[in-house]
Structures are given as structure tokens and as C-alpha cells.
Amino acid sequence: MATSGAYAQDYSRVQTKTMNDNGTPFLVQFRSGGNAYKLSEATTVLREQLQLTKNDQMVQAKTDADELGFVHEKYEQYYKGVKVEHGTYTLHARQGNVESISGEFERVNNLNVTPSLSADAALKSALSFVGARKYMWQDAAEEAGLKATSNDPGATYRPHGELVIVRNELSRDAALQGKPTLAWKFNVYAQQPVSRAYIYVDAHSGKVVLQDNIIKHVAATGTFATKYSGTQTGATETATGGFRLRELTRGLGIETYNCRKSNSYTAAVDFIDADNSWTEYNNTAFDNAALDAHWGAQGTYDYFKNVHARNSYDNAGAKIRSYVHFDDVPGGAGYENAFWDGTRMTYGDGASRFDPLTALDVAAHEIGHAVCSSTANLTYSYESGALNEGFSDIWGACVEYYKAPTKQTWLIGEDIDKVRASLRSMSNPNAESQPDTYQGTYWYAGSGDNGGVHTNSGVLNHWFYRLSVGGSGTNDKGTAFSVAGIGIDAAAKIAYRTETVYLTASSNYAAARTSSIQSAKDLYGAGSTQEIAVTNAWSAVGVGAGYGGGTPPPTSVTYCASKGTSVAYEFIDYVKLGTLVRTSAADAGYYNGTALTAPSLTAGTLQTISFSAGFVGSAYSEYFKVYIDYNQNGLFTDAGELVVNAAASTSAATRTGSFTVPVSAKNGKTRLRVVMSDNSATTSCNSYSYGETEDYSVTITGGAAFASISGGSATVSNQFELYPNPATDRLNITLPNNAVVVSMQVMDVRGAVVNGARFENGQLNVTSLAKGMYTLTVSDGLTTFRQRFVKE
Known part of the structure; x- marks a missing residue:
């Protein structure tokens, strides 16, 4: 047989590896020493550890350095020259050696990247999906304003289609849900009603596959202002008639404008005060809310600059513009929201539920969304969206503690809410109908509110509270916990590094746990009190075990890699077990089918699995081995977990193997691995020459809490x-x-x-x-x- 040109993983350099839920590495830590990867070997590291094919490209996007001496090189993923949305990977190096890599890599196989739908046709689908009465590019004044503020005569709000590959998150078809899809991406900014989102349209079917909101509504949220924080000082600028709420000492500036109860940004005007003593603004129009917004923006800038060495939300001094007295319906009853639209801050005056939404913690929350968009860029849906919201609440609490420590740090929006004690409570999320435990009481499992982003953020909020303050008890899952608090300052440093260094667009709670633990190690050392506290705080909210014991989170069970380096001559073409039936061509040596519907296997029953080999040209002698991780510990080497060991055969016909599920098998979903190789020595963990490995999930029922092992112990x-x-x-x-x-x-x-x-x-x-x-x-x-x- 010919020698394969594929690249095998170098296991000798890997110290630990944590996997994403799609079976690709999320965080790989490397051993130090003489054989450590060098930063100059970045291409080799990614090629080997991510098992890149000839169709995969990782393109360097930017390089950052931090105060710990790390260099972070961020790469963006492309497949056949098309950008893979949210596919980003970062190398973390120190003193020229790569210490770890982390990120989200999408395994794309045999995807047609030639669109059958034009960008114009796809845009019609996107606009039909949004269904707005009026869009920003239909307003001549707003178009002219954009050209002026961006100093670009060609600037326009009209969406321009970009061809990308993205996961299909909106299909109800199980075969399409979560699959990489060729799509047209549009930035759609609606004026009436207000919304702004990235809309992704399948480039073949014309169906919308993902909506990622740019405007992050706080679901009745708030901001900060001297209306709520007493007499404060803030920088201003001289202007005709006196002074205005602008200043240029922080980055490229902080500016605050009056929308005059309209939805027009271009028609907004300055607030002017004759003597720079802004004491007459407590009026029926709530003009003092503008002072809150201006002071709050300055305070948020100061917090990130002085505490985290970050120069504005983009770390490049970006100007922060705030617009108060906004109303989505000009002259309406009052707009009960605040948002960051990707460019500026916008605040409504409230109505029945809220006072003007300019409180300090709400303003910091909204600018926190801007920080996220420039770093982790967490997709605004389901768990990643909950993390997005949770981090903004964390920054709201941190800025409030930094600028106004006498306020109620652990309540969000307490100054503006006229009906309830607050919008959200980080110390007791249940008080505002949020969960304090992952998938516990009040956890939202539906599709509303972008998958419960404002509800399920309570878990991250409570994790940060526990990490800062500590405490003990029993969570909704019946797990006892004890956390030694490390204080809000140390907790904030860990949260900031987690969001800005390790998390990616599609990160979930399990990834947040892994990333924050690694951040604590980076900052304070392995085995430090901070790492222990981070780990125990996650246990307190139901994400993984406490430090030194317990069951790891479901998505953090790491399985060894197994892959054939060549399928030029043979591959697995058929697997059937119960309701699992899959016929396939070659899958480049490995196929991850763990997301497919898992067949149910009852403990104590006899099962039959069918499988066959596909050949190119001549038929070769092939061995089949089938493994099931009965005790769900991430290994296939425990007694009884090699369930089929089929002798060599050159037949392409379907073969079968039978096995009995042990009564001691652990209940729940676990991994099934099918390995076909021309070498009898191939085991469950190999990079071998010829053949293929396929992974699937099975669900064990009627079994024990934990599996037995041969030799005595129960x-x-x-x-x-x-x-x-x-x-x-x-x-x-x-x-x-x-x-x-x-x-x-x-x-x-x-x-x-x-x-x-x-x-x-x-x-x-x-x-x-x-x-x-x-x-x-x-x-x-x-x-x-x-x-x-x-x-x-």
C-alpha cells in the first residue's frame, strides 16, 4: 500500500486535553521541556493537534501579549477558502514555547461551498425573517450620519452578504440541526421596531439557520447615572453656550447626546450647561439621566483601564457614545430598555416598569457587551448567550463596586426598577426567577429569549458571587459544596482572563469552567487557593466536581484520539446497532457521530451490532473492534468494554457481533467506538496506518449507578x-x-x-x-x- 500523507498527532508532547462537545479539542496543554513546541512551529501545532486536512486552513488574525508574559496568536478557520464562522483557535506561548492551545474548531467534511442562491435572494429571506417596518438604510439622515461619523463616503447600513460556514441552529430536522452549513451572513439593522442582528441564510435552501443578536436587550435592563448616584464629577468639553457632555481624555473620547424622545441618532443634540455646574437637570424630562450615562461611561472606561489595562471596549481606545431619551416610537409612552448596538449606547426613559435606564451597573453591563464583542464574541443564544449576559452582569457588579462601593453590588438594576427589588440578583438568582444551579430550579430549556439568555445567565452570576464571597450549602442537584471566597478583585481578574483569552463564540458552561480554571492557574499557579476556589464555585452551581473529586461535567470527559491515516483503500461503510443505522463513504479516517440519536441499550440484554468495510479496488484483510465505555470514565480499557473483537476478513458483506450489556453498566449516555484496521494490534487509542474509526453514543438504561470491574469491587x-x-x-x-x-x-x-x-x-x-x-x-x-x- 502507498504511504499516507496525513499528519498524526504527537501525543508525546500533550499533557492534558479537554474536548468540545463536537469532539474537537477545546484546550490542549503541552509538556514543558526539550521537546516543547516553539512559537515558530505554530502551523505544525495546529496541523497536528487539530488533524487538519488539505481543505482546512488556519489564518492568523492577530497577536496580543499580556502582563503574565504570554503571547496569544489568534487564528481563524477556513474551509476550502470560506471562513468558518466562530471557528477561532489561539496559541498561548511564553518565552518562545507554546504552553497551550484553545478554541473552537469545526470539523467540516464534504461540504459544497458553491452557493446555489445569490446574495440578493438570500437577503430577501433575511429581511422576511426580521419583518421590520423600516430599516436604517431606508432613513437618508441615518445613512448620511453614518458616512460622517465613520469618515467613509461609501459607508451604508444596507447589508452586504458574506459567504461563511456556520452551524445550523434553527432547523427542526435532526439531520440538519447543528451541522456546518454554507450560508450568507448579513448585518441587519432595523429601525422600527429596533433590532440589530447577524442573520445567516442557507446558501442553498434559503432558510435562516442562525440569528445572532448584536443589540443585546437586557430584557428590561438598566444603566447608571447621577440621578441614582448622587453628586459626582465628570469630564466635559467647552462648547457654544457653555459646556457639553464630551471629553477626550479617555481613549478617543466619551460623548453623551440627547435623542429628544425620538429614534434618530443623527438628529440627536448635545446637552449644554452654561457654567459647567450641572445642578438644574432634575426635571420632569429626567435630563439628569444624561449625567448618569456620561459618568457611568467614564467610570466603566476607568475600571477596565485601571484594573485590566484595557483601553476602551476594543482595547484600542474606541470612542464611547451614549444616547439618552431614546424612544423607538417617536413621542411614544417611553422606551423600557437599554442596549449596545455594536456602535453606541442607547438608553430609554422607561415607563410603567422602569425609571430612565441609566444606572451605573446597567451602563457597565451594556459596555460589557461591547467588550465581549471584541474578545470572546459569544454568540447570543442558548448557553453561549447566557455566558454573554452573565459576563455583562459581572462587569456591572465590578464597576459598581469600583465606583460606588456603598451600592448593592450583587443586585443588577436595583436603582431603576419601580416594581421589583432588582432585575437580577447574583447572590440569590432564584429571587428573580433565575437558576443558581446548572439545569436546576428556574433553568429555561425553551427557545424563547434566544434560548433563555437572560434567565440562564443566573448560573454564571452565582458562580462569580460564590467565587468572590464564598459560602457552603447544597445545590439543586443535591451536591454539597464549600467555597472559600477570594474577593471580588481576584475573581474579576480570573473572569476577565477567561472571557478575553480562552472563550470562543460557541463556548458553553463546561468550556467556561475549563477556561476559568486554566485562567486561575495562569494567574496564581496550579494548586493555588484561587484555582481551588474557582473549581469549588463551579461545583456549587452544578457544573462539574469540586476540587479533587466528584464527577466531571458531561462535556469534559476526554476520550483518546483514534484515527486511520489513510482511507485510500478501505474504510467503514456501515454500522447498525438498534435504532442507529448509518451508511457512509470514507470519512477521512475518523467520523464523530456522537450527536446522532443514541440507541437505548438495556442492562442485562443481548445486543447485536452490524458493520461492514468498504474497499477501493482490491479487498484487504480487515479487523473490527467495538468498544463501549460502560462506566463513563473516558477509557475503553476497563474489563468488558471491548465488546466485539472480530477476526480478519476480506469480505465486503455485512458482519455481525453480539454482546451482553452488563447489569453493572452506568445509566445514561456514553461512547461507542468502532475501529476497523488492517493491523490486529490496533487498539482503542491509536493513530494507525490504514482503516477508520467511528464514534457514536448509546444510552444505557436499567443499569447501576457505577459499573463493576472484574476482580471483586462492586x-x-x-x-x-x-x-x-x-x-x-x-x-x-x-x-x-x-x-x-x-x-x-x-x-x-x-x-x-x-x-x-x-x-x-x-x-x-x-x-x-x-x-x-x-x-x-x-x-x-x-x-x-x-x-x-x-x-x-
Whole structure:
């Protein structure tokens, strides 16, 4: 056979790896030492670790450096020359060595990138979807204003179609939902009613596949102003007739305008005061709300500049413009909202529910959306949208604490709400019908409000509160927690690094957990009190285990890679197990089918799986192996998890294998792996020469809480103390209730038993082990305990 030109992953350099829910790496940490990747090898790192094909391109977008000495090179993903929306990956290097990579990579296979629908036709679909009465480009004054403010005579609000690849998030067809789709992207700004969003239209079918709001409504939100914060000082500028609310000392400036109860930005005018003593603005028109907006914008700029060394929301000094007395219906009853539209701040005067929405924490919240759009750019829907909202609430609380510490830091919008105590409570989200636990009480599982972005943000809010203040109790999942608070300043530094360095557009709560833990390690060191607090705070809100034990979050279970480097001659073309039926051509050596509907397997029942090989030209002798991770620990090496081991055959006919699901299998969804190789030595974790691996999900029912393992113990748990981890010479092992260790086994990442480690006096001597990741299994005779550790 010919030699493959594909690139294999270099496992020897990887220390730990955390996966996205689409089966691609979210965070890969590398070992230090002589074989560390160099920053000059960026292309090699991405090619090897992401397993790029000839159709994949990673194009460098920008480079940043931070105060910790890291250099962050951000890359954007392209497939056959078409940008993959939200596909961004970052290399994190220090002193010339790549320490980690992180981001979102979309695996795109066999996608037709030639549109069958023109941009003009797609725009009609987008506008039909939005359904506005009037759009910004239909207003001649607004068009002229845009040209003037941008100093670009060709500037226009009229959407221009950009061809991209994006996940289909709106289809009700399970076969299309979440799949990479060729789409036209439009920035649609509506004037009546007000909205602005990126609308993505399938370039073949003409259907809208994603809406990503640019204007982030706060669902009845607020802002900050001296109407609510007493007498404050703020920079102004001289003007005809006195002074106006403008200043140029912060970045490119901060400016505040009067929309005069209209929806026109171009018709907005300056607020003018003759003597620069703005004491006469407490009137029936609520003109003092403008002072709040101006002071709040300045305070938010100061917070990010002085605390996080960030120069305005884009870190390039961008001008912050605020418009007060806005009304979406000119002369209407009052606009009960505030928003950032991608360019400026807009504040309504409120009506029945709210006073003018210019309170300090609300203004910081809205400018926080601008920071997000320039960093993680979290898509405004479902979990990523909840994170987007949650981070804005975090910055609202932080700015309020920074500028007005006597206010109620942990309430959002308490100054403007005329009906309730606040919009949201970070200390007690349940008080405002928000969840304080992931998928717990008040968690919203519907599609309204862009998938519950204003509701489910309560989980991130409460995580930040617990990280800052601490506390103990039991969450909605029945998990006991105890968090030692680290203070709002340290918590803010961790949250800021999480959002600006590690998160990407489609990040979810599991990714936020991984990213914040890594941020704590970067800032304060592995094993620090800050890392411990971050981890325990996530446990408090139901996302993953507490530090040193418990069950990891569902999306953080990491499976080893398995891939054939060549499918030029043979590949898997058919797999059937219960309701799972898939016929396919070659999938470049690996196919991730874990998102397909998982067949239900009842514990104790006999199951039959069918499979076959496809050949190009001659038929070759192929082995099939099928694995099921019955105890859901991320390994296929436990006893009984190799469920089919089929002998070599050159037949292209469908073959079958039977197995019985053990009664001790853990209930719930887990991984099924099918491996076809021409080499009998190929195992569940290999980059092998010829053949293919396919991963699927199955759902176990009627099983036990944890799977048995052969050799005696009835249950498997990872709830025991194992430290320090990583270790250089010795690991301390403490079992619950100080139980005695009666047996011990160490396995490497391939699942092979490793000899040489010695256990004595409660410690495991790992001095003789090579650097890398291992799995430790210990037993007290009744329970088997298993955890992974890293030898440095």
C-alpha cells in the first residue's frame, strides 16, 4: 500500500486535553521541556493537534501579549477558502514555547461551498425573517450620519452578504440541526421596531439557520447615572453656550447626546450647561439621566483601564457614545430598555416598569457587551448567550463596586426598577426567577429569549458571587459544596482572563469552567487557593466536581484520539446497532457521530451490532473492534468494554457481533467506538496506518449507578484525594473514611499496565515513571477508585 500523507498527532508532547462537545479539542496543554513546541512551529501545532486536512486552513488574525508574559496568536478557520464562522483557535506561548492551545474548531467534511442562491435572494429571506417596518438604510439622515461619523463616503447600513460556514441552529430536522452549513451572513439593522442582528441564510435552501443578536436587550435592563448616584464629577468639553457632555481624555473620547424622545441618532443634540455646574437637570424630562450615562461611561472606561489595562471596549481606545431619551416610537409612552448596538449606547426613559435606564451597573453591563464583542464574541443564544449576559452582569457588579462601593453590588438594576427589588440578583438568582444551579430550579430549556439568555445567565452570576464571597450549602442537584471566597478583585481578574483569552463564540458552561480554571492557574499557579476556589464555585452551581473529586461535567470527559491515516483503500461503510443505522463513504479516517440519536441499550440484554468495510479496488484483510465505555470514565480499557473483537476478513458483506450489556453498566449516555484496521494490534487509542474509526453514543438504561470491574469491587468512584497532581516523585492517596488501600494499578494512556510505581505509607512513588498522563486504580476491597494523574 502507498504511504499516507496525513499528519498524526504527537501525543508525546500533550499533557492534558479537554474536548468540545463536537469532539474537537477545546484546550490542549503541552509538556514543558526539550521537546516543547516553539512559537515558530505554530502551523505544525495546529496541523497536528487539530488533524487538519488539505481543505482546512488556519489564518492568523492577530497577536496580543499580556502582563503574565504570554503571547496569544489568534487564528481563524477556513474551509476550502470560506471562513468558518466562530471557528477561532489561539496559541498561548511564553518565552518562545507554546504552553497551550484553545478554541473552537469545526470539523467540516464534504461540504459544497458553491452557493446555489445569490446574495440578493438570500437577503430577501433575511429581511422576511426580521419583518421590520423600516430599516436604517431606508432613513437618508441615518445613512448620511453614518458616512460622517465613520469618515467613509461609501459607508451604508444596507447589508452586504458574506459567504461563511456556520452551524445550523434553527432547523427542526435532526439531520440538519447543528451541522456546518454554507450560508450568507448579513448585518441587519432595523429601525422600527429596533433590532440589530447577524442573520445567516442557507446558501442553498434559503432558510435562516442562525440569528445572532448584536443589540443585546437586557430584557428590561438598566444603566447608571447621577440621578441614582448622587453628586459626582465628570469630564466635559467647552462648547457654544457653555459646556457639553464630551471629553477626550479617555481613549478617543466619551460623548453623551440627547435623542429628544425620538429614534434618530443623527438628529440627536448635545446637552449644554452654561457654567459647567450641572445642578438644574432634575426635571420632569429626567435630563439628569444624561449625567448618569456620561459618568457611568467614564467610570466603566476607568475600571477596565485601571484594573485590566484595557483601553476602551476594543482595547484600542474606541470612542464611547451614549444616547439618552431614546424612544423607538417617536413621542411614544417611553422606551423600557437599554442596549449596545455594536456602535453606541442607547438608553430609554422607561415607563410603567422602569425609571430612565441609566444606572451605573446597567451602563457597565451594556459596555460589557461591547467588550465581549471584541474578545470572546459569544454568540447570543442558548448557553453561549447566557455566558454573554452573565459576563455583562459581572462587569456591572465590578464597576459598581469600583465606583460606588456603598451600592448593592450583587443586585443588577436595583436603582431603576419601580416594581421589583432588582432585575437580577447574583447572590440569590432564584429571587428573580433565575437558576443558581446548572439545569436546576428556574433553568429555561425553551427557545424563547434566544434560548433563555437572560434567565440562564443566573448560573454564571452565582458562580462569580460564590467565587468572590464564598459560602457552603447544597445545590439543586443535591451536591454539597464549600467555597472559600477570594474577593471580588481576584475573581474579576480570573473572569476577565477567561472571557478575553480562552472563550470562543460557541463556548458553553463546561468550556467556561475549563477556561476559568486554566485562567486561575495562569494567574496564581496550579494548586493555588484561587484555582481551588474557582473549581469549588463551579461545583456549587452544578457544573462539574469540586476540587479533587466528584464527577466531571458531561462535556469534559476526554476520550483518546483514534484515527486511520489513510482511507485510500478501505474504510467503514456501515454500522447498525438498534435504532442507529448509518451508511457512509470514507470519512477521512475518523467520523464523530456522537450527536446522532443514541440507541437505548438495556442492562442485562443481548445486543447485536452490524458493520461492514468498504474497499477501493482490491479487498484487504480487515479487523473490527467495538468498544463501549460502560462506566463513563473516558477509557475503553476497563474489563468488558471491548465488546466485539472480530477476526480478519476480506469480505465486503455485512458482519455481525453480539454482546451482553452488563447489569453493572452506568445509566445514561456514553461512547461507542468502532475501529476497523488492517493491523490486529490496533487498539482503542491509536493513530494507525490504514482503516477508520467511528464514534457514536448509546444510552444505557436499567443499569447501576457505577459499573463493576472484574476482580471483586462492586462500585467504581473517583471521589478520593490524590495530590499533588501533577506530581514529580510522590502522590499522596487518601481514601474516604481513611480506608486502607488493598490493591493498586497504574495504566498509561494506551490502557497498558505500567510497572515500577511503588505504594507505601499512603504514598505512590512515581519517580521511575516517564513523563505523561496515567490512570491510577486503587481499591479498599469494597469500592474501586480511579483518577488520572500527570507525572512531570
